[in-house]
Amino acid sequence: MTDTNTQIQLARQxxxxxxxxxxxxxxxxxxxxxxxxxxxxxxxxxxxPYMRGAISGRHMGHSRSNQGDLIGGRCVxxxxxxxxxxxxxxxxxxxxxxxxxxxxxxxxxxxxxRKLDPNGGPLSAALGVLGMPGLTAWAGxxxxxxxxxxxxFVVTAAAGPVGGTAGQLAKAKGxxxxxxxxxxxxxxxxxxxxxxxxxxxxxKDNWEEDLKAACPDGxxxxxxxxxxxxxxxxxxxxxxxxxxxxxxxxxxxNRSGDGDFHGxxxxxxxxxxxxxxxxxxxxYYDQIDAFLKAAVPLVKAGKLNFHEDRAEGLENxxxxxxxxxxxxxxxxxxxxxxxxxx
Amino acid sequence: MTDTNTQIQLARQxxxxxxxxxxxxxxxxxxxxxxxxxxxxxxxxxxxPYMRGAISGRHMGHSRSNQGDLIGGRCVxxxxxxxxxxxxxxxxxxxxxxxxxxxxxxxxxxxxxRKLDPNGGPLSAALGVLGMPGLTAWAGxxxxxxxxxxxxFVVTAAAGPVGGTAGQLAKAKGxxxxxxxxxxxxxxxxxxxxxxxxxxxxxKDNWEEDLKAACPDGxxxxxxxxxxxxxxxxxxxxxxxxxxxxxxxxxxxNRSGDGDFHGxxxxxxxxxxxxxxxxxxxxYYDQIDAFLKAAVPLVKAGKLNFHEDRAEGLENxxxxxxxxxxxxxxxxxxxxxxxxxx
Numbered sequence: 260m261t262d263t264n265t266q267i268q269l270a271r272q273x274x275x276x277x278x279x280x281x282x283x284x285x286x287x288x289x290x291x292x293x294x295x296x297x298x299x300x301x302x303x304x305x306x307x308p309y310m311r312g313a314i315s316g317r318h319m320g321h322s323r324s325n326q327g328d329l330i331g332g333r334c335v336x337x338x339x340x341x342x343x344x345x346x347x348x349x350x351x352x353x354x355x356x357x358x359x360x361x362x363x364x365x366x367x368x369x370x371x372x373r374k375l376d377p378n379g380g381p382l383s384a385a386l387g388v389l390g391m392p393g394l395t396a397w398a399g400x401x402x403x404x405x406x407x408x409x410x411x412f413v414v415t416a417a418a419g420p421v422g423g424t425a426g427q428l429a430k431a432k433g434x435x436x437x438x439x440x441x442x443x444x445x446x447x448x449x450x451x452x453x454x455x456x457x458x459x460x461x462x463k464d465n466w467e468e469d470l471k472a473a474c475p476d477g478x479x480x481x482x483x484x485x486x487x488x489x490x491x492x493x494x495x496x497x498x499x500x501x502x503x504x505x506x507x508x509x510x511x512x513n514r515s516g517d518g519d520f521h522g523x524x525x526x527x528x529x530x531x532x533x534x535x536x537x538x539x540x541x542x543y544y545d546q547i548d549a550f551l552k553a554a555v556p557l558v559k560a561g562k563l564n565f566h567e568d569r570a571e572g573l574e575n576x577x578x579x580x581x582x583x584x585x586x587x588x589x590x591x592x593x594x595x596x597x598x599x600x601x
Numbered sequence: 602m603t604d605t606n607t608q609i610q611l612a613r614q615x616x617x618x619x620x621x622x623x624x625x626x627x628x629x630x631x632x633x634x635x636x637x638x639x640x641x642x643x644x645x646x647x648x649x650p651y652m653r654g655a656i657s658g659r660h661m662g663h664s665r666s667n668q669g670d671l672i673g674g675r676c677v678x679x680x681x682x683x684x685x686x687x688x689x690x691x692x693x694x695x696x697x698x699x700x701x702x703x704x705x706x707x708x709x710x711x712x713x714x715r716k717l718d719p720n721g722g723p724l725s726a727a728l729g730v731l732g733m734p735g736l737t738a739w740a741g742x743x744x745x746x747x748x749x750x751x752x753x754f755v756v757t758a759a760a761g762p763v764g765g766t767a768g769q770l771a772k773a774k775g776x777x778x779x780x781x782x783x784x785x786x787x788x789x790x791x792x793x794x795x796x797x798x799x800x801x802x803x804x805k806d807n808w809e810e811d812l813k814a815a816c817p818d819g820x821x822x823x824x825x826x827x828x829x830x831x832x833x834x835x836x837x838x839x840x841x842x843x844x845x846x847x848x849x850x851x852x853x854x855n856r857s858g859d860g861d862f863h864g865x866x867x868x869x870x871x872x873x874x875x876x877x878x879x880x881x882x883x884x885y886y887d888q889i890d891a892f893l894k895a896a897v898p899l900v901k902a903g904k905l906n907f908h909e910d911r912a913e914g915l916e917n918x919x920x921x922x923x924x925x926x927x928x929x930x931x932x933x934x935x936x937x938x939x940x941x942x943x
Contacts, residue, residue, distance in 0.1 A: 319872055486867050486868075490867070505867055505870060505871045506871070508867060508868055508871070521864065522863065522864010522865055522866065523864055523865045523866075523867060524864065524865075525828050525832070525847055525850060525865060525877075526828075526850055528847060528877065528879045529847045529848070529850070529879040529880065529881065530661055530879070530881065531879060532878075532879040532880065532881055532884060533877070533879045534876065534877070534878055534879070535870065535875075535876070535877035535878075536876055536877075537870050537871040537872070537873060537874040537875045537876070538871065538874070539871060539872065539874055542874060
């Protein structure tokens with residue numbers, strides 16, 4: 260165990276894409292668990308696109324961060340000392356810990372701390388395919404879009420944990436799954452590792468033609484993780500009465516001002532008689548057991564796969580986050596803070 | 602009977618809001634009904650906002666009009682001579698006749714000619730509350746939004762035939778109906794004639810506050826006839842999981858170019874977990890009997906009222922259309938071309 264609690268704090272508000280220099284490393288005292296509390300050491304830190312908006316106060320429930328504030332974030336952690344009746348030393352948990360090595364908690368609300376089943380799949384998966392990104396994908400597929408057998412299901416950011424899981428869940432339900440991703444390497448992962456029927460690299464010229472070829476019967480469901488002009492382009496290929504799950508707007512997350520966004524013409528949505536369905540994963544926290552009941556067996560059967568992009572060491576978190584927000588990462592972005600077994 | 606068939610044709614493509622000088626009057630020969638055809642004289646011509654997009658080729662199924670083209674439009678008409686087995690002299694019909702005094706038809710597709718039940722309500726209502734506008738409203742309320750008892754239902758262009766009918770249908774289903782319209786006179790009609798619970802004049806400063814006061818429990822369903830910034834403002838007051846029927850984009854219809862539109866940020870729709878439902882009335886033509894079964898008794902019972910804005914004489918159609926597209930008309934815009942009884 261180290262002697263201090265390393266934290267990553269905000270140095271200054273990012274302007275557009277975050278830079279390493281927007282963050283600072285601070286050494287603080289390791290906190291002490293009081294009565295009814297426990298101390299945990301963080302193992303894996305999840306990096307997610309929503310964090311960019313959270314830092315700038317644009318993500319729901321997050322106020323704008325100030326210089327010196329600990330950056331928020333979810334970790335897989337292990338309890339190292341407990342004065343809490345429900346948590347024992349050695350328990351593995353997922354906790355909203357922030358970008359730091361140690362955290363003290365009183366157990367908080369259900370969405371703040373979740374105990375992990377040791378037989379529930381790989382520990383790190385609790386941040387990705389079996390965590391919030393997986394729950395997001397499941398909610399969009401099962402609770403909103405509910406695609407039918409033989410439907411063509413298209414998803415963007417398909418190499419990432421939400422998109423990759425959404426497509427594999429749709430495939431498991433009997434759909435044709437077509438991914439969209441930003442590089443040939445990402446597309447290779449989507450098809451070869453995730454088992455999608457096809458994947459289109461949207462950075463190629465005429466990718467719309469590639470998408471048409473990949474979706475000969477049109478698109479029945481589009482799970483949108485990016486927003487922006489890609490949403491408009493895909494809507495052109497949506498079948499009448501198609502559904503669009505509005506999940507993420509990654510293309511908009513790096514913007515600095517309110518006016519700096521891609522505005523959508525609603526006319527094509529009307530013309531397609533589209534159903535647009537807004538998805539916020541917070542609404543489904545209380546359904547995580549139903550999600551895990553569906554997803555854990557698929558993971559164990561090798562039908563729900565994932566790809567991780569790990570950085571080693573908390574101090575490398577800002578660089579890894581900058582990579583994520585520039586679209587250069589592949590798969591679920593996370594940082595290894597400590598070993599799984601202490 | 603006159604000796605010639607007066608037509609209103611396009612003189613030049615409108616630039617933005619249509620002007621009288623964009624149209625020209627032409628005298629042509631009265632057409633002759635051949636075998637399997639009938640000749641009808643037009644009585645009432647419907648003027649509708651979609652026509653603006655149709656003239657410029659922006660409305661689905663309509664190619665851009667050229668100089669000299671007859672302007673399209675729907676009329677209540679009476680058969681004056683028939684060589685068609687299904688239509689007899691004296692029958693009243695609704696027909697896609699165009700802006701002219703006479704029309705010959707072979708009966709066409711179901712969406713082109715519809716015979717009117719003489720006991721089915723006032724003749725002119727077949728262009729408004731009991732016609733396509735009414736069917737549009739019914740489809741949005743009954744087939745898409747399906748609001749629940751006690752829901753707050755908000756609709757724009759509430760003095761118009763779609764909005765006015767939508768709110769009255771929602772009210773008949775046990776909703777609180779709140780209209781939005783562009784003048785105090787329109788709001789008076791909405792409340793006093795249509796029986797809405799409230800109506801807000803969006804041209805007043807702080808109309809958002811008036812809307813909040815009119816919707817103390819928030820908005821459950823928003824039936825959008827206008828698009829543009831008003832859609833964004835109303836979305837702010839939508840309850841979580843609220844529904845938005847995307848029906849019309851009147852605020853966008855006068856635009857001349859493709860780039861000239863109000864772009865919507867999709868983020869607030871996600872934040873509200875909104876369902877956006879695109880509505881195109883064409884899809885519901887085959888359900889017109891179900892609609893009339895619901896609407897005719899309401900009209901006869903005085904629970905589904907309408908307000909007409911009539912111009913007299915075909916030659917006054919361009920001016921009346923310009924008035925409609927400038928938002929100055931009140932109620933269902935139509936032109937009286939001839940008497941109900943010949």
